[in-house]
Structures are given as structure tokens and as C-alpha cells.
Amino acid sequence: MKEKVLKKREGFEGQQLIVVPRKISADFLTRDPITRQLYITDIGYYPKARFHYVKRPAGVSQHIIIYCIEGKGWVEIDKKRTDIGPSQFVIIPANTPHKYMSDEHEPWTIYWTHFKGEISAYVVELILQRTKNNCLHLTYNETRIRLFEDICINLQKGYGGDNLRYVNMTFNHFLSSLLYEEKFNHAGEEQRQDVIGRTISMMQEKLDRVITLQEFAGYAELSVSHFSAVFREKTGYSPIEYFNHLKIQKSCQHLLFSKATVKEIALRLGVEDQYYFSRMFSKLMGMSPSEYRNRNTTV
Template sequence: MELVGEGFPGQRMLVLPRPQVELALQRPVTRNLIVTDCGYFPHAEHHGWIRTRPIRQLVVILCLRGQGWCETSAGRFPVRAGQALLLPPGLPHAYGADADDPWTVWWVHVDGASVEDFLRVTGATIDSVVREIPDIYGSAALMEEIVRWMERDTTEASLVGASGTAWHLLTSLAFSRAPSAGNAQDMVERAADYLRSHINRRVNVSDLADMAGMSASHFAAMFKKYTGVPAMTYQTQLRMASARELLDTTQQSVEEVANAVGYDDSFYFSRQFKKLHGMSPTAYRRHDAN
């Protein structure tokens, strides 16, 4: 199988220049933990790395959808949606997407004096590299926040922000308890939180179900049972609430509001808005001003 490290439609990837890494490792806060690389690879067909020459960073890969695999000196391990890889630094390893059902992943590399302490606390070793994620939606949100900090710029403030979020991510992986088996209500609440924090992202039922480790039909039934509405109706309600706030409090155009709440097509947004409110966004803004 040919493995590729990057180049996927919709990907996000940040690499901190190595001279800046070395400087950060001499500063307060970031000397303990620094994000050196991070990104998001959707439907990453043929993705993978074979590292026969070890790197000094801890590699964390969060599988949202699809499947993948990992190989260490301890053997080969499958990775599925809702699991994470924690690959300790300084040891050879390989990983990649499943050929038939390629994974979608958030990933981060971290360095610093506290990495070894974290590994000791979690018990992460080369023999135990695959972990169940206690809160897949929360972990995905933290991964995205890390990427946003790194996309912002490479100032000390942004690097500290990314480091703080990485601490949150790593400690949540170390100490949070997974929801008890069959506790669908907890999972639905986490999915609802994820939708609330990703108003402008395209998220469908299959995405949410994969992250929860459920079939789409079972997830849809559970979501409606515990919230009273289908997941996509819930998402639309959230988007429209955010749109109302923007129409009330800003001078943004209807197209700008539509984009801000996750609609690429402002005409479709206007139709959805009118369906829910009985008037167009423009009429709503005029009516609210009177």
C-alpha cells in the first residue's frame, strides 16, 4: 500500500518551524508542553506514515470516522471511530487509514518536559497505544481549538493558547471516565453540545453516529427520543437562533449571516429561515427594528 502524509481535500495542517520549537522549549509554559504539528484529515484515503527513525514528539491521533491501523514493536492494532492513538516518542511506529473505510482524523504532535510525566500518569506504552475516548465530541472540539490557535499565528500568545488546550485534551484523555455502556442519553447530550459549538460546520447524522460508535438509525432514534426532535432539525434550530441574534445585533448582510451559521447558499438559508419564522431574514430585521 502506498502511504501518503498529506494532500486530502478539506485538510487542515500546521507545522511549527523547528527553530521556533527550540525557542518555545526554552520559555515558561511552552517548555513543558508545546504543539509542534497538528491538523485535520477528512476521509484520508491512503494516509499513513512509517517511522523507522523515531521522533521525539508524542503523537495523538483522534479517529472520528472510518477505520485505521497502527503497528509498533508490540504488534498491529486496529483503530476505529471513537478511539485515539497515543504513540510515545522515541520509538518506531507506523499507522495508516483502512483501505476500504479510510479514517477521518484530528491529530497533534506535542513536545516538552512534561510529556514523559503525562505518559507515566496515563500508562501509555508501546504495548497499549489505542484508547477509547471518554468524550469523543469534547475531544474533537479541543483538537479543533488547537488547530485554530495554530492557524491564528505563531506568536508566543498563540503557542501558549495551543499548549493550554493541548493540556486540556491530554488530561481529559488521562482522567475522564468513559460513559457507561449503553448510556445513550449521555452520548446524545455530548452530541448536542458538539452541534452547539459547531454551528457553522457541516455535520450530518452519519458523522455524529460514527463518532458515537452507533449505527445512523440507532443514533437518530436515540437523539429524537432524548431531545424531542431529529438531529438535523435540532441543528437547524441552533443555526436559526444564531442567525436571529446576528440579524438583531449586527449590520451583517443576509449572505454574511448565512455563511456565519453554516449555509453556503444564502437563498437556501432564506427559505429555511422563512419556513421557521414565517418571514424572510430581511423582513425579520425590518420588523424587529419597528
């Protein structure tokens, strides 16, 4: 006779489970200009959750994220089953039929959350574009775990307005770590920059010069056409446009924090024709350099 497998939704040693009262959601989260965009309704941590099993034939009204850091299990979404292992997360859109279960012999340890909000469906769609069968592999990052734990710790401190804003703004950061993992993993680390990053650093160091597109491409060791295409893909601008934006950004500092004339500032940025500089400034900032200085100078 086949042994019956025990299944349970919760009740695991060391677990954390926080459910935001629905009245708090209705009275504050859905009304506050910040939190109504994206907010947590439930969040938890289940360590070594043996026999963990959930089945929702009609889904739930919130989006769900399950982030596995240890062990394994499976998730079935719209009758498509995917195995989940360490350093993988799965996202389940709202109102989507699903079920999931931890492995009996190597039970998963998971962080999970339910969330809603005006932009939540859009964020979920962005994440889904990067996944396969709603699942994506992540590089383990202790900072990401600390973000999640910070959310849990602060949610347990109560439901004051400032606390709820802080928690849900932190959750935005957590979601960005899933969506833009490469940027998140590189944050604060001195790692070798890619060719476009190195070129931008060079631009920032040489704002006082006139540099041609050919020189930029030569620095990057790419053909002009390839460099231009890669640069635009990374930044949304051509190299020369981007360089000019950096010059204007620097000129704003000169205008606000020095008494240099517009002509002197233009020369400091490698532009000999102050009228050309003024036209470029006006095009990007929507006002002349003099007007910018007058509007932003405090007495």
C-alpha cells in the first residue's frame, strides 16, 4: 500500500509569516500616493518546509513571488510544471491557477511574498519577459536577503505611515534586484567595467576637450558603426549626444557654484563658441544658461 504524503500550507519550525491587515490596505496602502503603486499584502520565510503544499485552482488576487535559496520543489502554473531549486525564483501572476510543493526529501527554504498595486501587473510583465516558464535563476546575493529580512523586521514594528512607505519602497528595491540582477550584483563593487562603462568614465574625465566619434570608437577598440550601435543600445543616445549631456550637466554645477561667465564655462568644457554652447544648453535644459543661474541661485 502506497504511503500517503503529508501536505500542509504552513507551520514550519523557524518560519516567519506576516499578513498585512486588509483594513490597513484599504485605509492606507491603496490611498497613499507612494504605496498604492506597489505594496505587500503578505510576506514570509519558510525554512526547510517539508510537505509544504499549496493549491489554488482560481489563483489569488495578488501576484506571488517564491524565492528558493536551498532545497527544491516544483511549481505548476496553468498546468505547466517547473522544478525549482536553489537560487531560483518563480513569479505567479494574479488570478492565475497554480499549485506548488516542496520536495519531500530535500525540502525547500523559501522567501515568498504576495503583492498588489497600480503598477504591479506592469512590473510582473517586465519580470516575465526575462523568465522561462515563470522561473529565473539568480546568483545568490546576501544583500538581497537582507532587503527581504529588513522588510519583515520593519513590518513587525507596526503600520504607521512612514513605516509602511519605507517597507514598500524597500520592496521596490528588492524587485529591482530580481529584474536587473546584473546591475544589483555590481552595485558598490569595484569590478571591471564593460566597454561602454569605460568609455563613459573617459568622457567624464575629459569634459574640457573636443572628442570625435572616431576617437571614442578607437578608445573602445570597436569600429565606429559597431561602437555607435552598442552605445545607443546601452544608453539610448549616440556617443556625441551623451558626451554633450555630460558637458551640460557639468555646466549646471559651474553656473550654480561659481561666478564664471557663460563664455568662461563654455571654454572650460571645450566649447569655444559661447553662442553654440548657449543653444545646446537651452535645447537640453529648456532655458538659457543665464536664466538657469537666475532661477536656481538662492539669496
